[in-house]
Amino acid sequence: MNSIIEIALARSADVPIIADMSRRLVEVGLPWTWTPERVMRHLRHPESMVITARSAGCDTSTLAGFAIMHFGDDIAHLNLLAVDYRHQRLGLGRQLINWLERTAVAAGTFTICLEVRARNPVALLFYRRLGFLETGRVPRYYSGREDALRLMRDLRHPLALPPD
Numbered sequence: 001m002n003s004i005i006e007i008a009l010a011r012s013a014d015v016p017i018i019a020d021m022s023r024r025l026v027e028v029g030l031p032w033t034w035t036p037e038r039v040m041r042h043l044r045h046p047e048s049m050v051i052t053a054r055s056a057g058c059d060t061s062t063l064a065g066f067a068i069m070h071f072g073d074d075i076a077h078l079n080l081l082a083v084d085y086r087h088q089r090l091g092l093g094r095q096l097i098n099w100l101e102r103t104a105v106a107a108g109t110f111t112i113c114l115e116v117r118a119r120n121p122v123a124l125l126f127y128r129r130l131g132f133l134e135t136g137r138v139p140r141y142y143s144g145r146e147d148a149l150r151l152m153r154d155l156r157h158p159l160a161l162p163p164d
Ligand SMILES: CC(C)(COP(=O)(O)OP(=O)(O)OC[C@H]1O[C@@H](n2cnc3c(N)ncnc32)[C@H](O)[C@@H]1OP(=O)(O)O)[C@@H](O)C(=O)NCCC(=O)NCCS
Pocket: 025, 026, 079, 080, 081, 082, 083, 084, 087, 088, 089, 090, 091, 092, 093, 094, 095, 116, 117, 120, 122, 123, 125, 126, 127, 129
């Protein structure tokens, strides 16, 4: 897959697609918690941002990836991120994170934190590669069943922000 990717704010029509991708790509083997209703709440929340990535000129019902981030006063929390199988390992996850990091810095928020399934080695490699550091473990964070690792990134670090 080699196409121009456009990153933009999500629209209402994207909500069921994002929820379905969450079920298939993120919550595999766990109860489905990122339902359309929950994604919609984030889309409408004044302190949350839901973004999508699409191949330019592609069918509007197809997403290459998406991310959901909540912006607090001091800390931004990355709730969810996924890249469709066909687009993985092409730098799209990195582009989505970079987009959110630049937005966080513009908003004066310099710390990003997130939780990731302790048994998701690919996501752990990905976040570590992007400069996130492990700060702790949360037992049974996911539906009382599976541990999370908590990760953090300080955007004031000189190497933190990518070039525009
Ligand atoms: C984790 C995920 C978002 C990564 O997205 P991606 O677009 O494939 O990642 P990128 O291509 O931007 O990779 C950036 C770097 O991360 C690391 N990385 C990504 N995928 C990797 C893999 N499968 N194996 C090893 N390292 C990997 C690499 O260092 C890579 O850099 P490189 O390709 O120059 O070596 C994607 O695999 C995904 O959606 N997985 C399922 C959902 C999920 O786990 N989401 C995260 C938790 S919410």
